[in-house]
Amino acid sequence: MKAGIVGANGYSGIELIRLLMNHPSIELEMLVSHSTKGASISDVYPHLSGLLDKPLEDFDADKLAERVDVVFFATPAGISKDLLPECLKRGLTCIDLSGDFRLKDPEAYETWYHHAPADASLLNDAVYGLSEVNRRQIEGASFIANPGCYPTATLLGLAPALKDGAIDPGSIIIDGKSGVSGSGKQMVLGNLYCEVNESVKAYKLGTHKHLPEIEQEIAALSGETHPVTFTTHLIPMTRGLMTTIYATMEKGYSTREFLQLYERYYEKSPFVRIRPIGTWPATKEVVGSNFCDIGLNVDGRSRRLTIVSVIDNVVKGAAGQAIQNLNIIKGWDEQTGLKLTPIYP
Amino acid sequence: MKAGIVGANGYSGIELIRLLMNHPSIELEMLVSHSTKGASISDVYPHLSGLLDKPLEDFDADKLAERVDVVFFATPAGISKDLLPECLKRGLTCIDLSGDFRLKDPEAYETWYHHAPADASLLNDAVYGLSEVNRRQIEGASFIANPGCYPTATLLGLAPALKDGAIDPGSIIIDGKSGVSGSGKQMVLGNLYCEVNESVKAYKLGTHKHLPEIEQEIAALSGETHPVTFTTHLIPMTRGLMTTIYATMEKGYSTREFLQLYERYYEKSPFVRIRPIGTWPATKEVVGSNFCDIGLNVDGRSRRLTIVSVIDNVVKGAAGQAIQNLNIIKGWDEQTGLKLTPIYP
Amino acid sequence: MKAGIVGANGYSGIELIRLLMNHPSIELEMLVSHSTKGASISDVYPHLSGLLDKPLEDFDADKLAERVDVVFFATPAGISKDLLPECLKRGLTCIDLSGDFRLKDPEAYETWYHHAPADASLLNDAVYGLSEVNRRQIEGASFIANPGCYPTATLLGLAPALKDGAIDPGSIIIDGKSGVSGSGKQMVLGNLYCEVNESVKAYKLGTHKHLPEIEQEIAALSGETHPVTFTTHLIPMTRGLMTTIYATMEKGYSTREFLQLYERYYEKSPFVRIRPIGTWPATKEVVGSNFCDIGLNVDGRSRRLTIVSVIDNVVKGAAGQAIQNLNIIKGWDEQTGLKLTPIYP
Amino acid sequence: MKAGIVGANGYSGIELIRLLMNHPSIELEMLVSHSTKGASISDVYPHLSGLLDKPLEDFDADKLAERVDVVFFATPAGISKDLLPECLKRGLTCIDLSGDFRLKDPEAYETWYHHAPADASLLNDAVYGLSEVNRRQIEGASFIANPGCYPTATLLGLAPALKDGAIDPGSIIIDGKSGVSGSGKQMVLGNLYCEVNESVKAYKLGTHKHLPEIEQEIAALSGETHPVTFTTHLIPMTRGLMTTIYATMEKGYSTREFLQLYERYYEKSPFVRIRPIGTWPATKEVVGSNFCDIGLNVDGRSRRLTIVSVIDNVVKGAAGQAIQNLNIIKGWDEQTGLKLTPIYP
Structure with a gap:
């Protein structure tokens, strides 16, 4: 299974990369970052040199549809509400780590996020991905609003x-x-x-x-x-x-x-x-x-x-739970790629 | 006015030293530290070298009575309840930064501190030194239980x-x-x-x-x-x-x-x-x-x-408030020696 | 292959545990810690709860010989020089993360470590495990002095x-x-x-x-x-x-x-x-x-x-290099169990 | 004596404020900050509220000349070389904490700082203010290039x-x-x-x-x-x-x-x-x-x-040494306003 990350340059994006590199059933295929497009991810993040030398590309829903099966959005608030529907339309599984699809009430979104909300029907489609609580609804879903930290x-x-x-x-x-x-x-x-x-x-x-x-x-x-x-x-x-x-x-x-x-x-x-x-x-x-x-x-x-x-906060509060949700969607063992021992001290 | 510090080696003790060195009406005369007695304070704390080279001495109520007017106790719980009464008896003004005299109820002290309590009458004599709230009672007092942080x-x-x-x-x-x-x-x-x-x-x-x-x-x-x-x-x-x-x-x-x-x-x-x-x-x-x-x-x-x-926590939560209380006791301007600009950044 | 760790309670020990849990060819069999023996490792280190619930045992060369193939010594200086020879004698592969076998000159050890040195012949047998430099000597060795950080x-x-x-x-x-x-x-x-x-x-x-x-x-x-x-x-x-x-x-x-x-x-x-x-x-x-x-x-x-x-310092400077050395000894891919993406940020 | 600070909003500026507030012979009269002009210093830095509520003003050499005797420049590189000469001309004592006047060789300045240098004669006039080494030259000077940290x-x-x-x-x-x-x-x-x-x-x-x-x-x-x-x-x-x-x-x-x-x-x-x-x-x-x-x-x-x-670095490496230099210039005790006990811990 191939995955893309939109917003690969942020801290949640970079953590998705760390975790997905460790996932046995997923191949990282496309990294999207508007602000650093053109560069290689390992230029921006030297800790990845020798591990991942993919280019950072601009967002292109067609290319994503061609090359990947699942897209993770690790974008700031107000971005995925516009970009993610393009990917959904093209049949991609979408997991949004931003807050754009978490609130069911469009007005509440506008009040708290100060952006125009996504379409109410889309808000309704998004499954709130609190894995342990909503496991049933997540199974087989194709569109997840990943919870905040x-x-x-x-x-x-x-x-x-x-x-x-x-x-x-x-x-x-x-x-x-x-x-x-x-x-x-x-x-x-x-x-x-x-x-x-x-x-x-x-x-x-x-x-x-x-x-x-x-x-x-x-x-x-x-x-x-x-x-x-x-x-x-x-x-x-x-x-x-x-x-x-x-x-x-x-x-x-x-x-x-x-x-x-x-x-x-x-x-x-x-x-x-x-x-x-x-x-x-x-x-x-x-x-x-x-x-x-x-x-x-x-x-x-x-x-x-x-x-x-x-x-x-960047694992269970963001990237880790996103992957856990993908595991649940796909019917894989929930812990696939996530059997991580905490780093101590 | 001359001051002594019992427990000069701890972090509250060392902060009392920093602040009292800056106080125009107080002279630091005697530093007591059981654990490091014999050493000079600037051997134990090189940041004081060239500033204060006093020896650390063992506790001796008679010597304190001879040499100082006010004693600050910056000792761990369970110490001042035994030592401070010796100083009170000898007419010294006593300010206790530990918890030994804060609780009016001796049983509560025993329950929470796991030590035998001080005498109930002494507990009653101690004025709870929350400066802004108990200013009246502090004025003219000679025995202060300085509040916890x-x-x-x-x-x-x-x-x-x-x-x-x-x-x-x-x-x-x-x-x-x-x-x-x-x-x-x-x-x-x-x-x-x-x-x-x-x-x-x-x-x-x-x-x-x-x-x-x-x-x-x-x-x-x-x-x-x-x-x-x-x-x-x-x-x-x-x-x-x-x-x-x-x-x-x-x-x-x-x-x-x-x-x-x-x-x-x-x-x-x-x-x-x-x-x-x-x-x-x-x-x-x-x-x-x-x-x-x-x-x-x-x-x-x-x-x-x-x-x-x-x-x-070591200033208003300990040493600073102790000195503020002494200022109030003595009728000095409350801010004497305490006009300290916060260190930023 | 089964492994034991002597000194499992220290920071190098705990990092050996994290890394070995991730190693496909090694099973953690025995954890030795003198100071915390009797407890479970996850009592001492709650971050391991649910992941590893092994007891901490006292050192026993016979038991180690019975139960494991390789022993890692993550002990303070002056311990493994006495314990490790007991394991070597019993045919165990030994990797010492302390400084006890790094200096070839027994007198130098005594001068710098202030302990009696190990036997000169043992010092000679120990291969200095700087993996990238001494790979040849490490291959097939059974006794490694792992370098300092x-x-x-x-x-x-x-x-x-x-x-x-x-x-x-x-x-x-x-x-x-x-x-x-x-x-x-x-x-x-x-x-x-x-x-x-x-x-x-x-x-x-x-x-x-x-x-x-x-x-x-x-x-x-x-x-x-x-x-x-x-x-x-x-x-x-x-x-x-x-x-x-x-x-x-x-x-x-x-x-x-x-x-x-x-x-x-x-x-x-x-x-x-x-x-x-x-x-x-x-x-x-x-x-x-x-x-x-x-x-x-x-x-x-x-x-x-x-x-x-x-x-x-606790990975390449201690536990990671120790496992890298074991991989080299065994002829496994040097990166086995060690393909770890740095945690960033 | 009245002082002005140009660049009051930066970390050296704010430290000059802390130290000058503690100086018995200096009154802080004018705070200049281009980026935050109009605001009060205690709005920008709440740690100063109740202590100093001066407005931040734009740079104006005439106003400075009218209101202060000494000006401290705590500006980024490339600023004081243009502003400071205006103050010198007006007879003000100037202490520059930036690097603009430290290098005697104008070409070196251009090479290392990537700005056009100040006038060579001005560079020559500036006394390099390493207090302990150049005390003689500092005495009676009116223009100091304060050393880097x-x-x-x-x-x-x-x-x-x-x-x-x-x-x-x-x-x-x-x-x-x-x-x-x-x-x-x-x-x-x-x-x-x-x-x-x-x-x-x-x-x-x-x-x-x-x-x-x-x-x-x-x-x-x-x-x-x-x-x-x-x-x-x-x-x-x-x-x-x-x-x-x-x-x-x-x-x-x-x-x-x-x-x-x-x-x-x-x-x-x-x-x-x-x-x-x-x-x-x-x-x-x-x-x-x-x-x-x-x-x-x-x-x-x-x-x-x-x-x-x-x-x-912000005291002896910047604001403290600047004041020490002013003390030397004025023939005051070098430690005036600078008898500060290090904060420990």
């Missing part, structure tokens, strides 16, 4: 409790912490080393694009629509993302009972690991891998559950 | 809203993020560079020593006793501490109205700076200084207030 | 020029820069986050254990014995090692001619990559992989050649 | 040995390591957090602008002109700069004798600290201060001296 960690952390009715969906507060690669290679002051290093910064309170996505999917899981409180923080590290989630309990479970609930829910999900009682994950323990590690703590006094969920 | 950022972030009755004290959730210097120079695996770097870690959920301290002082501010939810995270940076605080509103203030409330409350407090609407602080913006910077955000949909509060 | 980067950077006689071996100056994982998990002040972070430190000038190893192998490459100047620096990063090497030229080559010389020398060495003229490597470009990337610059005015050589 | 660390490290004739000036090799603030706030890929973090990178071999400056001043110190080898490396830290310098000895001094030579040379220079035998400085030990710390090591076998010299 914060929503991935958050929703995997919430799904078992919400499905069980064990927590109040109206009480959810999400405190997110992300490494800098989440903001990509954007040339903005806030991404400069000297501005980020030795600092934690709270940003975009109440305005982060991932907020409506999280609310939409919490509603899908719980059957109820509620506003959630969501705060994001920039952490001085390259990779890694944690969400610490707070919710009021509806059922009087102990930590141990919650852990059992989670273990059961993720029994057939090799990429989700539940931590033993009294321990919580560090982002370092998943870096380089497709794992989502989850730790729990019940505070009986306040009847609140605290959930700590970590991922590598 | 997480409580300082948290309580300064909550005080105006709690005093006003604008938030529900039973709804408070505190998500703390601290640089590594908060854990001191302890030789434990979790403080090694390779374990901390490039990682965020949640730790001590429900068991952090600062939890009862925060609850005690929230009760003092609000007049009500409630359990709070408090989660702490280790951030890969040396200095800096942020608490992101979530609470349900009792009054329907807008963000702007909350900002005005905070501006008013801290009108005469030069070390607390309130951020303009739509902006939130980064820890980097206070590093090296005694500032606590606070940003606010109201989410009208969920009726929740989010408070972002940052300090330099 | 600094020597690996340095000697790969020097070999083509020395073999050609293009530089004066008496003029060599090596400026080394290493990430903190090179110093392992040792519980010493200098490995604490707050001591290392935001700092470069020069250390062990003239006394680093890797100095005699480098001199020994430069002599082997050039046929002449000279003292070299070698300075090491600690860099605030976890992985990565660079040596910047300075030497006076004996032949008037241009940078381009040197690059051709190096390209030719490493033509059949897939793990060494030579950078195009005018570019030099960053350690980040090899992290997670077994590559050694080399850049060159001739300064015609001073007749000096500058060589910049980078590796991941 | 690499040259400052390098030349202070070399001066005593060169003046003594103890090393061969033709043998000098300089291995430089700098934190990222040295490259300023430039919006280039190489300054992005994800590109710099967890990496050491060698850059600009043989082409760094500081090379001709170093050669010019070595010639001034030694009386001989030689090419030096100079390699620069980017280190993942914000502040701090180290040069490790290698030279062949002309005199058979021991390390101890060299240390004495250096102690004597810097006897009256409070900002240069010589480390005791067997110890070498870390950049962390000078961060935030105007110190240059130097350690030495003689390798008798190779007859080479290794010099390790560290500074805070």
